[in-house]
């Protein structure tokens with residue numbers, strides 16, 4: 001299936017869906033060994049396809065990246081299972097692996113993945129804000145969100161969440177907050193921006209709440225997400241450090257995939273599970289070009305940015321809460337730290353900038369980024385010590401991701417996820433950006449991998465039927481349901 005010269009593409013090599021098929025075991029190339037690509041590859045291999053996975057990095061997992069350099073696992077990409085219940089498509093795998101979860105919030109939290117009582121908020125002078133004020137402003141924030149829904153019903157044209165907020169404030173001046181309460185309100189906004197990895201002036205008010213939240217609250221992967229991807233990768237033919245640069249659809253079906261270093265792979269079909277950021281930047285060329293509706297969807301769906309700066313300290317000097325928040329006059333200057341000590345027992349705080357702030361910090365050196373995070377910490381806890389070690393992610397500029405996850409930008413339709421998912425001939429698409437109900441999540445990406453595999457299998461079964469052939473394909477892998485191990489300290 002592989003050759004190494006990058007000559008002009010010949011039509012002679014037999015794509016299986018050619019007019020004269022010679023065997024009944026079809027082949028598929030999966031591009032990208034993130035959770036979506038791994039799920040697709042596994043399901044297809046389970047269904048007796050010959051599968052080759054091409055991965056640009058020297059590791060699997062993509063935006064799941066568990067770092068062990070502190071001597072214990074720290075997730076620098078995804079770290080929560082959103083929807084810690086058996087309804088989650090990943091639940092059975094996580095349970096089978098015996099991976100414990102630490103629940104940081106139940107259902108319906110205004111702060112998404114954290115309950116209010118698990119936060120300690122401070123102002124820039126290190127003054128802790130009383131919980132009563134935090135809760136009161138939380139109610140105002142919820143009222144604001146409710147009012148924005150009315151605004152969107154009135155206006156035919158989409159607008160940003162920020163613009164809708166300002167319309168609500170004009171109409172309901174009593175929702176405006178002054179002084180410290182204003183800063184706390186900005187902090188709520190900052191958390192919302194963190195959830196979308198985008199600034200409120202870019203997020204569509206039409207679509208901001210379209211995402212489906214599974215029941216069970218949000219569970220932090222105490223031992224990191226890595227075991228999930230490692231187990232999925234077992235037994236697959238994965239070619240690491242194979243960056244795909246071109247995908248050619250051939251006249252008699254079948255695909256040819258060419259890597260950066262001119263290796264050629266031919267197969268009957270391909271699953272494109274590379275991130276949307278990579279597709280938007282045209283780092284993978286399609287020949288012939290993808291249809292307009294697909295290109296437009298790639299252009300229109302937005303990718304946000306969030307980074308993590310993990311700080312490893314000698315001892316714990318901070319309060320025993322799950323999150324430390326810094327309130328400020330604008331959401332841009334607010335921030336928060338995840339206290340990993342609460343869930344894992346390790347003295348680590350993770351600073352998590354999102355949106356424009358994440359992009360700005362990403363241009364700093366790692367040392368400067370870590371110093372910036374420590375400076376924020378010292379503002380709220382003047383006795384903070386210097387970290388022993390630090391880790392800094394670069395999801396926005398890493399050319400294997402070019403962003404953190406998708407969000408709906410102003411004026412763009414919510415059917416973009418579906419358009420991104422829809423196959424083009426023998427090209428199938430998977431990944432978080434192809435998931436309209438759970439975009440930007442690990443379980444959503446996983447589900448799209450299984451879906452792409454199942455669609456690919458279906459197409460082959462139909463084709464074999466037309467040719468009166470008996471395919472040598474088994475059913476997709478099945479998932480037994482096991483109870484998750486969930487705790488809260």
Ligand SMILES: Cc1cc2nc3c(=O)[nH]c(=O)nc-3n(C[C@H](O)[C@H](O)[C@H](O)COP(=O)(O)OP(=O)(O)OC[C@H]3O[C@@H](n4cnc5c(N)ncnc54)[C@H](O)[C@@H]3O)c2cc1C
Pocket residue numbers: 031032033034035036037054055056057060061062063064076077078079080081082242243244245273274275278283284306307308395399400401403404405430431432433439440441442443445
């Ligand atoms: C900081 C951060 C925090 C997050 N937190 C959470 C969370 O707590 N919970 C949650 O559910 N989700 C979270 N997410 C989102 C989640 O990580 C993603 O939705 C999910 O991992 C995406 O999986 P994927 O397979 O679609 O893409 P990816 O994981 O990005 O996989 C795509 C793969 O394609 C490879 N690739 C790229 N270009 C090429 C090429 N040219 N050729 C070959 N291979 C290529 C990449 O290296 C990568 O391995 C977070 C993401 C980030 C960045």
